[in-house]
Amino acid sequence: MAKAQRFKPIPTAPVPERAILVGVDFGKGEWSVEESLSELERLAQTDGAEVIARLTQKLDTPVPKTFIGSGKAQELVSLVTRLEADVVIFDDELSPSQQANLEKILGSHTKVIDRTALILDIFGVHAKTREGRLQVQLAQLQYLYPRLRGMWSHLVGEQTRGGIGSRFGQGESQLEVDRRLVRKRIGMLKDALADLDVRRATQSKARWESGVWRVALAGYTNAGKSTLLNRLTGAEVYAKDELFATLDPTTRSLNLSEGRKITLTDTVGFIQKLPTTLIKSFNSTLAEVKAADLIVKVADASDSHVVKQLQAVDEVLQQIDAQDIPSLIVLNKCDVISPELKRTLSVTFPAAEFVSAYKGTNMDGLLYRIAKEASAGNSVITVRIPYDKGILLKMVHEQAQVIREEYHDTGLIATISVSARMEQTLEPYKIIAQS
Ligand SMILES: Nc1nc2c(ncn2[C@@H]2O[C@H](COP(=O)(O)OP(=O)(O)O)[C@@H](O)[C@H]2O)c(=O)[nH]1
Ligand SMILES: [Mg+2]
Incomplete structure (x- = not known):
């Protein structure tokens, strides 16, 4: 008799987080604040949030303490309370202290993140290869490092919250949030990427030479x-x-x-x-x-x-x-x-x-x-390639445009159109055209 099916709870889709977007119009740049916020909204949706409101302000320069003005910040507080927002996303990068100050004003129930954190979060989900994941981790830790103090209280207070903008660092134990360890991890990631860089450079050189x-x-x-x-x-x-x-x-x-x-x-x-x-x-x-x-x-x-x-x-x-x-x-x-x-x-x-x-x-x-x-930029040359140079013969046929070729006892004599790079490789085999 078949085993009784074990009861499995039906998985429910996670409730999307309610996000408020904040953009500042500095009166410069190609994108209007509304256009830029629409893009931010798509990023937020990609990361699983639902945008419930937008708040904008015109400023010449960011306000050092809270990025937006203090009146605007109060407006944000009441909007967050009224709409029960979970997260506030700024369209520009916040300094670590601005982020900490805003979180203080908004209270511990509301996360404050910026465009960078949002993109890093999306990248974390989408990176598939080892190199891609290492690159994303490095970027995430470099972003987190100066913000650890703020994130620390965040993580301690709300360990179960998770959600957008907080997935990176997920699964890391409290200890790992220690600055020293983060620094060490950054060093390790850099080393690992440097190793991969060497490998990539070798492959790339081989491709170039081919x-x-x-x-x-x-x-x-x-x-x-x-x-x-x-x-x-x-x-x-x-x-x-x-x-x-x-x-x-x-x-x-x-x-x-x-x-x-x-x-x-x-x-x-x-x-x-x-x-x-x-x-x-x-x-x-x-x-x-x-x-x-x-x-x-x-x-x-x-x-x-x-x-x-x-x-x-x-x-x-x-x-x-x-x-x-x-x-x-x-x-x-x-x-x-x-x-x-x-x-x-x-x-x-x-x-x-x-x-x-x-x-x-x-x-x-x-x-x-x-x-x-x-x-483009090719030149026409004539070369004689001995038959034992199989790689070069293959290269001529695959990479050059052959205008004329004759098979002689001494090798293949070919008039070909080649790039400057290939001409350099074939330099020792060049002969003066006889026609
Ligand atoms: N209508 C239309 N949609 C396209 C075309 N090319 C790509 N798309 C769609 O645009 C979206 C993004 O394509 P993708 O190749 O992932 O873009 P990538 O981010 O630049 O790699 C997908 O939904 C594609 O199906 C096209 O020629 N016509
Ligand atoms: Mg793509």
Whole structure:
């Protein structure tokens, strides 16, 4: 007889936390405070919260003690009480003391976090690879470290609360919240990442030497980078209508129509106000972007902020010193935009390629542009490659555009169009063309 089924409680979805968003209008920057708060709302939703109110204030500079003015802070207190909010999320990064002061004013039942903490929390959930997780942990601990005093009372008082903005550090025992241990852990994470960096650099050098041309997909979060990688290479990267669905870089190879092999890498998405600590700790992920021969900037043409999103992408590229790498703008999701919008966008971005990664529209056009970039700056050389240099023969056939080839007793004599990098590798085999 079958065993009696053991009773299992039906799992219930966690009750979403009630969040109030706070934004300050400093009268500068590309994004209005409302636009920036709408994005913060999406981030909060991604992290499992329900936004119940927004509070904004116009200021020239943040108020040192509480970021917002004292009158506004009182307004926030009554709003929190009236609406029974669990968490207050500031759109800008709070200093540790501002955060502590606000928590004091709001009382121990309300968490105070900022955009950075929220993004770090989402990253913690989405990082899948060892390297990704180490990077997120490092960023989280670096963020926590100066805030430990505040967090300490928080954790002691409300150990069962959990929820958004508090998942990182989850499972750590009280002892581990000790500053000294955190410092030690930060050191260990840095060491582990440095080891991985060395390995990545070795792989990257090998790829460079093999002459494989590399394309990195960069772009705002949710622009469709992962969908595009999947479409072009048949990869199965997680793609979802969510902010920061993918964090870990994935590289796949792809054959261009002329037979040449290139690689395509999907990386972490960008966002405006991306915390600098995060950019720093995502060094190894972003190294993939820095090492690219071409950066394909993927943008969501159907988003009303497409222009600003591309600016934010350029800002991050500048911060990681990748602004001089050749790039190409791809306006994605063109299946859901009107012909009028398409016309307007093609005036704003005359060199952009319109595609739909989802439908597979204009993939040929995009690949043609990539191939053209791949052979830009090429020169035509003639080489003689002995037959025992199998790797070089393979390289010529896979990486170069062969214009003419003849098989002689002494080796393959080929006239090929190659990049400067490959010309350097083939330098010892160059011969003067006879024609
Ligand atoms: N309509 C439409 N949706 C798309 C297209 N490309 C991606 N998406 C959707 O946009 C969302 C984000 O895509 P994803 O590839 O995860 O974006 P990523 O954050 O840049 O990697 C997903 O829901 C995709 O299905 C497209 O060409 N058209
Ligand atoms: Mg993605």
